[in-house]
Amino acid sequence: MLTPEEKAAKDKVMDILAESVLSGKVKTAKHLDPDAIITCVALEDDDYREINKYWDIEDNKSFPRDLFCSECQRQVMLSNWLFREYEANKAAGHTNKIICGKCLNEKIKKH
Numbered sequence: 001m002l003t004p005e006e007k008a009a010k011d012k013v014m015d016i017l018a019e020s021v022l023s024g025k026v027k028t029a030k031h032l033d034p035d036a037i038i039t040c041v042a043l044e045d046d047d048y049r050e051i052n053k054y055w056d057i058e059d060n061k062s063f064p065r066d067l068f069c070s071e072c073q074r075q076v077m078l079s080n081w082l083f084r085e086y087e088a089n090k091a092a093g094h095t096n097k098i099i100c101g102k103c104l105n106e107k108i109k110k111h
Helices: 004-023 048-052 080-091 101-110
Strands: 038-042 062-068 075-079 098-100
Touching: 038 080, 038 101, 048 062, 062 080, 075 080, 098 101
Parallel strands: 038 098
Antiparallel strands: 038 075, 062 075
16 A cells, blocks of 8 residues: 555656656557667666556566666566567567666767
């Protein structure tokens, strides 16, 4: 159960997500393209238990996976949905590149 403060924080995040989707800044996907680059959080950068309490849908919850950032080699977390999509692509012979948020930010700063 969420505290009133956590509920308010969740509502704020959901409002931001809804606004981003409606404005076209963020697009929802039904499938992970085989050539898509996955941007995710390194396990040591966040507490997935804390993040998961904000998600009502099990597919959105993230967990540590036996996958690593292609740049820094740190272990990453992926949502249940994204991990299933990654595994389906892998089974079809496609391996999506994975990069953590910190490494992506460093790459962006260099350009």
